[in-house]
Amino acid sequence: MEYPNTGALFKTKEKKTEKSPDMFGSLKIDKHYLLSLIEESDGGLIEIKFSGWTSQSSAGVKYLSLKLNTMQQQPKKVEEQDDDIPF
Secondary structure, three states: OOOOOEEEEEEOOOOOOOOOOOEEEEEEOOHHHHHHHHHHOOOOOOOOOEEEEEEEOOOOOEEEEEEEOOOOOOOOOOOOOOOOOOO
């Protein structure tokens, strides 16, 4: 079963060159989540935070399971000043 906003990284079995990646994999990103990130961006880089867990497949292959942090950051609350309070 595939879950949105998740992915996995697997260790490369055989590196063809010294510059070949140590790991490879993919992410499945929900289209609506991706579009909301683009709409909220200021035109610069978009930072996507994620977490990872070491896992093992039923065939015994070790891999790194990934999950995007899709929680929306709440804007920082600005405290209101009340000038009528005498302190």
